[in-house]
Amino acid sequence: MTAAPEQVDRSTDVVDVAREQVLERGVGLTEAQVLEVLELPDDRIEDLLALAHDVRMRWCGPEVEVEGIVSLKTGGCPEDCHFCSQSGQFPSPVRSAWLDIPGLVKAARQTADTGATEFCIVAAVRGPDKRLLSQVREGIKAIRDDGNDIQIACSLGMLTQEQVDELVSMGVHRYNHNLETARSHFPNVVTTHSWEERWDTLRMIRDAGMEVCCGGIIGMGESLAQRAEFAVQLASLEPDEVPLNFLIPNPGTPYEDYPVVEGPDALRAVAAFRLALPRTILRFAGGRELTFGDLGAKQGMLGGINAIIVGNYLTNLGRPAVQDLEMLDELSMPIKALSQTL
Amino acid sequence: MAYCSYCGKPAEGDHEVCTRRLAVLDPPRYCAECARRMVVQVTPAGWTARCSRHGEITSAR
Ligand code: SF4
Ligand SMILES: [Zn+2]
Ligand SMILES: [Zn+2]
Numbered sequence: 001m002t003a004a005p006e007q008v009d010r011s012t013d014v015v016d017v018a019r020e021q022v023l024e025r026g027v028g029l030t031e032a033q034v035l036e037v038l039e040l041p042d043d044r045i046e047d048l049l050a051l052a053h054d055v056r057m058r059w060c061g062p063e064v065e066v067e068g069i070v071s072l073k074t075g076g077c078p079e080d081c082h083f084c085s086q087s088g089q090f091p092s093p094v095r096s097a098w099l100d101i102p103g104l105v106k107a108a109r110q111t112a113d114t115g116a117t118e119f120c121i122v123a124a125v126r127g128p129d130k131r132l133l134s135q136v137r138e139g140i141k142a143i144r145d146d147g148n149d150i151q152i153a154c155s156l157g158m159l160t161q162e163q164v165d166e167l168v169s170m171g172v173h174r175y176n177h178n179l180e181t182a183r184s185h186f187p188n189v190v191t192t193h194s195w196e197e198r199w200d201t202l203r204m205i206r207d208a209g210m211e212v213c214c215g216g217i218i219g220m221g222e223s224l225a226q227r228a229e230f231a232v233q234l235a236s237l238e239p240d241e242v243p244l245n246f247l248i249p250n251p252g253t254p255y256e257d258y259p260v261v262e263g264p265d266a267l268r269a270v271a272a273f274r275l276a277l278p279r280t281i282l283r284f285a286g287g288r289e290l291t292f293g294d295l296g297a298k299q300g301m302l303g304g305i306n307a308i309i310v311g312n313y314l315t316n317l318g319r320p321a322v323q324d325l326e327m328l329d330e331l332s333m334p335i336k337a338l339s340q341t342l
Numbered sequence: 343m344a345y346c347s348y349c350g351k352p353a354e355g356d357h358e359v360c361t362r363r364l365a366v367l368d369p370p371r372y373c374a375e376c377a378r379r380m381v382v383q384v385t386p387a388g389w390t391a392r393c394s395r396h397g398e399i400t401s402a403r
Contacts, residue, residue: 068386069386070384070385070386071383071384074382074383074384093350093371093372093379094371094382095379095380095381095382096381097381097382097383099383099385103383103385106385107385107386107387110385110386110387111386114386248367251348251349289366289367290366290367310386311386311387312384312385312386312387312388312389313384314384315369315382315384316367316368316384317366317367317368317369317384317389320387321386321387
């Protein structure tokens with residue numbers, strides 16, 4: 001005899017299993033379990049988000065880490081990441097631009113003024129050259145000379161050991177380098193470098209004692225199984241932070257006509273990643289405005305997310321920071337302060 | 343405004359999608375006067391866009 005479809009078998013239901021395994025014991029979901037979560041019907045999303053929120057509260061606490069990001073060098077990248085409007089290989093309208101040091105100092109100041117504790121300096125490059133690294137060094141010095149003690153992260157592509165050491169010496173405390181998608185899907189998204197090359201940079205960052213920030217983009221044609229694969233591959237890296245982006249189909253890129261990830265799928269992904277990575281800083285990054293709108297952003301914050309990027313992104317715009325800060329206030333979620341992170 | 347600053351095509355015609363993107367997600371990419379691609383810098387609280395012929399415009403915020 002089979003149970004009526006609306007009845008949930010409590011012994012094998014993945015939400016119940018996760019409650020015991022992830023919430024009580026802090027053990028992240030396996031790939032098969034993540035897939036089950038991603039396949040849950042819409043009428044289970046509420047339960048799922050509530051559990052993901054409990055997991056986040058239990059293993060991370062109520063604080064939200066707020067970050068601002070800025071593009072130091074925009075566009076003209078030689079790589080061919082198919083989602084990226086900054087690749088020089090596609091007919092994207094994004095032109096090359098360099099931000100000068102006063103502009104960088106101002107961006108860091110605006111970010112600190114929101115209450116953010118993290119400021120990430122990003123460049124659209126395969127990896128940094130001497131000019132870029134000296135610009136970063138000068139920029140960090142100028143930010144400090146401005147009396148700004150915000151924590152500085154960088155995202156400058158693939159690194160050599162020498163460059164890793166140089167960034168450490170500049171006081172860069174966290175490095176972002178996204179694996180972007182499941183290993184099995186990566187060759188469909190990027191052909192100019194490999195997933196393994198990205199992984200190597202991540203290991204060097206970790207070994208040098210920098211915090212590892214590594215995430216990716218949902219909605220690049222990956223299957224749900226590949227979404228699950230990606231979540232556990234990230235978990236095996238044990239990153240300090242995972243930024244979760246949702247594809248913004250940008251004009252001129254190979255993915256310009258890809259559909260936007262639908263709200264329910266995005267919420268399942270948020271919760272699934274939290275259940276795979278119970279202790280990680282899980283950040284809402286690009287694309288949430290398009291995928292969720294205002295209501296969904298709140299649901300995400302109550303579904304496992306504990307960090308956000310406020311203000312604009314690299315080439316796309318975000319909501320004004322004040323809107324997100326008001327949302328956190330409304331949700332009674334305190335913003336992580338600098339003193340707590342030092 | 344002779345050109346759409348999202349897609350760079352002549353302003354007459356259907357730009358509903360473009361208008362929506364410009365309202366939420368995108369800075370202008372094409373000069374509205376001459377349709378040249380502009381050099382755009384997005385920062386946390388705003389953007390600037392520069393046309394080599396018509397100069398710079400900036401966001402309100
Ligand atoms: S390496 Fe970075 S900037 Fe370059 S195309 Fe890929 S995602 Fe874009
Ligand atoms: Zn248009
Ligand atoms: Zn012009």
